[in-house]
Amino acid sequence: MQFPFTYDINEELDGFYLRHIVQFKNAHEMLLYMAAHELRHLYQWENPLKARQIRRLLRCDDEIDADIYATMTLSRHRSGKL
Numbered sequence: 400m401q402f403p404f405t406y407d408i409n410e411e412l413d414g415f416y417l418r419h420i421v422q423f424k425n426a427h428e429m430l431l432y433m434a435a436h437e438l439r440h441l442y443q444w445e446n447p448l449k450a451r452q453i454r455r456l457l458r459c460d461d462e463i464d465a466d467i468y469a470t471m472t473l474s475r476h477r478s479g480k481l
């Protein structure tokens with residue numbers, strides 16, 4: 400895999416997303432993103448009521464919520480806040 404790597408989730412999950420593209424500068428960023436995404440699913444699983452509120456608020460499904468969380472985690476990492 401070559402970095403920077405552009406992850407186009409539209410190709411991975413056809414029809415699920417209007418547009419969602421993230422660029423990883425290195426393997427560390429990619430692992431951080433993937434880990435944050437999966438941890439968010441754990442949070443959704445353990446907090447079903449909150450997860451439903453978030454889905455309503457953001458008008459999205461659990462996958463997009465997990466991607467939003469992962470993108471926020473990556474941007475916090477890049478800004479030096481993690």
Ligand SMILES: [Zn+2]
Binds near residue numbers: 436465
């Ligand atoms: Zn997911």
